[in-house]
Amino acid sequence: MTLWLFMLVVLGAAFAAGLVGSLVGIGGGILIVPLLTTAFGIPITYAVGASIVCTIATSSGAAVAYLRDHIINLRVGMFLELATTIGAISGAYLASVVNASFLFVLFGIVMLISASSMIVKFGEELPQGVVNDAAANTLRLASSYNDRKLGHIAYQVTRVPVGFGIMYVAGALSALLGIGSGAFKVLAMDTAMRMPMKVSSTTSNFMIGVTAAASAGIYLGRGEVNPLLVAPIALGVLGGALLGSRILPRLSNIGIRKLFTPILLLIAAQMILKGLGVSIFGS
């Protein structure tokens, strides 16, 4: 394969990762890393750097439109970033102490259980009967967004402490395992805090860039970034994320949930297999 063709293949795969990631609120590293390590045999050190760049590009690329369209809940995002950055930094320093294999299996199983709760409310367009809890009132987290299909949707936010706790874990996991942070963020907002799915996925999208940047400082200082990999990935992902952020307003909350659930299962499977030492997904 010539260098040009390789660049085009990576660019195309990154475009797809950015498109999907921007819709469901994940970084897209889950889709890029297996391609790099398994199909192309790229060393994992380069793949990790590529994954971090992929996450930041998805986040920044899509959040431009999501912020402008007022789908992202800026207060929820900033408040929860407190938890994810504390988690990311503590995770980076716990890395030498904890058993990564055990964590992969544990949180893979947690994700599988979460996926079942997703499937239970597959047909739910908007959460019903959600009332602000004390923290949501103090922090003024309740907000609204304009849904192209449903009109102006005002929503409240509940179980904020639980969401905060899950966000801490999400931040620590992204630093410890380099995986799953976006998926846990969506789960925290959708399942625990009962926010509308679109608000959850876009606010997750907004946050993953900061979580990745928090650990990027620590990891890129040690790791390696190969410019010939990172450039086509960043450009492809940015393109995909820009397209995804145009598409999301046209989709229903149910549609995004249906896209998110199989990806959640894929991440869960990848984490469990990785923990058990099966490396069919590479890395």
Added chain:
Amino acid sequence: MAAKDDQTRPPLAASDPPTRVAADPSVIVSYVLRVGVFSSAVLLVMGMFFYLISVGGRAGDWRSVVNDVGEHSQLYHADQLLAALTRFEPLAFVELGVIVLILTPLLRVAATVLIFARERDRLYVGITLVVLALLLLGWFGLGGGGLGNLKFYSGAART
């Protein structure tokens, strides 16, 4: 002439753009992100374009090229980067593009601090400042090393 026209028109005509746009935090943060993403993309496209042109016909199998750049080349430290850029070394543009991309979320958090401050929202100024402090801690403190320590590889030493 334009100023004259403005004066003759009724000041609050519906078609007139509002003279002072109410500060919308989301839109301002969106703008910060757009600038970061756009400048990063321009740098990456320039870098890749120059690189692919420069290797041109010599570009053989991708694996050898990618590995070669990875293994047999120098990294630009932050202080060498500017010099490499002035020499139009393609991969220096890629490196700067990646740095801009990675810094965009940090810049975005910093912008959010200012926006909440302008709204006199003390609670969220506090929250956002703590996030920013933690990010900077991750970058520059506790063995993070920061930008000067990033191990970027470039093809500079190859030729």
